Amino acid sequence: MVQSSKRSPLTWLVHATVLFLVVIWTIPTAGLFISSIRDKDQLSVSGWWTALSTSEQRMVTRVTVPKKPLQEDGLYVLTGNVFEDNKQGIVTRFGDSSLRPSEFESGKVAELKRELTLTVLANGDYKMTSPKAFSSRGKRIFYTAEIPPRFTLDNYREVLGSEGLGKSFLNSLTVTIPATIIPILVAAFAAYALAWMQFPGKALFIAAVVGLLVVPLQMSLIPLLRSYNFIGDIFGVGSKGYLGVWLAHMGFGLPLAIYLLRNYIAGLPREIIESARVDGATDFDIFRKIVLPLSFPALASFAIFQFLWVWNDLLIAMVFLGNNPDELVLTGRLRELLGSRGGNWEILTASAFITIIVPLCVFFGLQRFLVRGLLTGSVK
Template identity: 80%
Template sequence: MITSSKRTPLTYLVHATVLFLVIMWTIPTAGLFISSIRDKDQLSVSGWWTALSTSTQQLVTRANDPSTQTLEGGLYLIQGNIFDGAPGEVTKFGSSSLKPDAFDVGTKVELKRGQTLQVMKNGDYTFASPTEWKGSRSSRIFYTAETPPRFTLDNYREVLSAEGLGQSFINSLTVTIPATIIPILVAAFAAYALAWMSFPGRALLLAAVVGLLVVPLQMSLIPLLKSYNLIGEFFGVGSKTYVGIWLAHTGFGLPLAIYLLRNYIAGLPSEIIESARVDGASDFDIFRKIVLPLSFPALASFAIFQFLWVWNDLLIAMVFLGNDAEHLVLTGQLRELLGSRGGNWEILTASAFITIIIPVCVFFGLQRYLVRGLLAGSVK
């Protein structure tokens, strides 16, 4: 007998909620990607949701160099095209920044010393003068233009061709890989001890680990840096070294690592551990041959989080490595490309997608272990 399962309203509500959350998380990412391939002039005046519509912009450009002038009918002419071959239509133009849209296209405007300016709808312009144009500085043209959607990869080319980007990429890998492996190794030993070894104060240690999860990173940076500098002076080691940032990321990542791994290891079947002890296996043998292989989902899930945190970090890298080109990480190098005022949005959007390439590869390589690792110890 075949029975048909009837979905309850709660099931539809759950599916709708999940779909809504997925869309809400996807929209910003899609907007960031669209912005990264838009023309920088259009990106500066309109949002990514207008990427497929014609945009109206008030712009300024300089005419061709006076050395290009020609003599026709007793007038010296400087001619060219505002768009320089790109698509677009001029709707208004002007000769000063005070009135950038004072004249309609096609109008011949009188300038000083008998000079005239005429701008056509397709962007063609003509400066005319009864006397020869002097100097090397060309005149400016203010105009309002309607430009169709324009997409380009120039933003990515500018970022990828930036000087020092390759070195900063290597620096980020040099920081991230050890800062991910070291806390996993330390936390695995500590988690096994807190889960299966009996010793005085174990509960207090576990409570201390949980308490350290809520300590803000920013509050501990100054005392940590001072302690590291004192140790470095004592041993004659410079402060701007990779060892310092490895230890800093290890310290900040250990509480979550120990808590996560301890929950998983404590949930392993006790029969396996007891059988190994009956057979004469030491705690180290049990940890190495039984616990570690069975704990790979938890190890992989923490590795994903730790790798993402360290790879995207800028604050700790600036504190412990500084801003010199030899040790500058990828996030620091991309920040330098933004300019002194941080106004190059096209660089920011393209940089965001370049920086996520490695973390995305790590995530998809280990994501099948993520859910199992996060649910560690939640059920028996």
């Protein structure tokens, strides 16, 4: 009897859900990347989804007046092109006032005040004439142009060329690597104790760990900082430094790490642990030679999440390190680069992609362990 190969509706629903999640995560990422390589003038007037289409922009340029302007038939003449920085486009309308920037069509001769005439062609070439000498300041030309798609790496050059970016990159590594390793080591010992060792109050410890998962970071940050400053004054340790950042990240990461690792270690075969104890192995030997190697997928899974969270953190780093340029992390340096120019999307998008380079390398390097750690125990 041949079994039916048709898939159940639940299977199709699962596949559709996964596809939907992939799409809603991929589209914003693609939009962020496209925006990071677009021309900043086009980015400010149109969305990333119009990157491959011609955009209409309203721009202004000021006519440059040479020391000795040309003269034709008794008139002073100024010529040039409204497009700057090797940009190209098609001028559709122009004007000489911000109140009427599209008063004239391209190619027509505009009669202006003081017997001035102005002509702007579709390719951007302009010609201005006057019976009198031009003032040294020059006159502004407002124009509307259809600009073809333009992509550039200038946004990345501006961000990567900023002062102190390399130092901030190293500072982020100095904060992230210890703040990832320390919680894993501490949580591994605690998870083994809560999973396989018997001692009074074990259930209360497990309940406390679960309760700490819901404590908001913002609610506990100020008490933690005050406690750290108090202890620092007693032992003569400064209130600003890497030690405070490492301890803060360890404290906020330990509840989740202990909870995940405890559930994983508790699911290991009991026969292996009991056999080791019969052979005379101590708890430390069991943890070091059996539990730790078998728990590597779970350790790698948490390492990915902890690394991503610490690398992208700005709040804790600013609280415990301050604004010292020598200790500023990468996210803080990029925030300083934006400064009051928060509307400069080209800087923001390029900075975002620069910050995700290292996390992407970590994720793709450890993703096979992440999948193993999440699926272990699902099939018996």
